[in-house]
Amino acid sequence: xxxxxxxxxxxxxxxxxxxxxxxxxxxxxxxxxxxxxxxxxxxxxxxxxxxxxxxxxxxxxxxxxxxxxxxxxxxxxxxxxxxxxxxxxxxxxxxxxxxxxxxxxxxxxxxxxxxxxxxxxxxxxxxxxxxxxxxxxxxxxxxxxxxxxxxxxxxxxxxxxxxxxxxxx
Numbered sequence: 001x002x003x004x005x006x007x008x009x010x011x012x013x014x015x016x017x018x019x020x021x022x023x024x025x026x027x028x029x030x031x032x033x034x035x036x037x038x039x040x041x042x043x044x045x046x047x048x049x050x051x052x053x054x055x056x057x058x059x060x061x062x063x064x065x066x067x068x069x070x071x072x073x074x075x076x077x078x079x080x081x082x083x084x085x086x087x088x089x090x091x092x093x094x095x096x097x098x099x100x101x102x103x104x105x106x107x108x109x110x111x112x113x114x115x116x117x118x119x120x121x122x123x124x125x126x127x128x129x130x131x132x133x134x135x136x137x138x139x140x141x142x143x144x145x146x147x148x149x150x151x152x153x154x155x156x157x158x159x160x161x162x163x164x165x166x167x168x169x
Contacts (some may be wrong), residue, residue, distance in 0.1 A: 001108060001123045009130040010098055014091035016137055017043060022087060029083050031147040036166035039140045043086045046136060048074055050093035054129045055100050061112035061122045062104060069113040101126075139167040 021029060021039050032038030037045065053073045060068060081089070108123030142161050149162040156162060 001127045003106060003108070003123075003126060006126045006130040007098060007102075009133055010094065013046070013133040013137065014087065014094050017046075017090065017140070018087045020137070020140065021083060024083075028144055028147070032143045033166075036143055036146075037139065038143050040083060040086075042136045042140050042143075043083065043090060046133070047086060047090050047093060049129075049132070050090065050097055054125070055097045057112065057125055058101060058104065058122060061110050061125065062107070064112075066111050066113040066119055069115045072115055135167060142167070 021043070024039075029040045030038050032041070052071070057070050060070060106122065106126075108121060108126070110122045111119050112122070112125070114120050142164055143166070145159070145161045146164075149156065152159060152162065
């Protein structure tokens with residue numbers, strides 16, 4: 001695992017989401033079905049991760065190792081702010097969090113304790129952070145594509161994205 005490669009994805013995500021979602025109408029931002037987050041919920045979830053998950057867990061690994069388990073991560077997004085404000089908050093929190101992680105003495109083999117998965121390494125946590133971003137960017141695109149599942153008519157045969165099962169985080 002190359003930390004610099006994870007940082008590339010983590011730095012790009014807020015801008016990617018701003019380009020993809022910024023300025024879209026509510027029908028796109030709130031699309032989805034029960035149990036299938038739309039873009040609005042996805043961005044809220046990513047912000048919650050910035051607040052409570054990635055950096056606090058990295059600090060916990062470095063300070064306590066496996067002596068103290070991570071706090072469970074709240075997966076349900078909670079926010080009523082407009083999308084532009086959410087995208088701003090994600091960008092600001094991500095920049096601060098990356099600066100904090102870059103200032104840490106990173107021992108990628110250092111171990112922590114996940115409440116469900118058991119022992120994990122700091123390297124795995126950082127790789128998961130980047131892959132988590134990628135999966136939610138893809139999720140946003142997929143839920144938006146599914147919105148027009150019927151409208152694409154026979155082209156549906158060429159676009160399996162509209163028939164994929166929703167991502168479960």
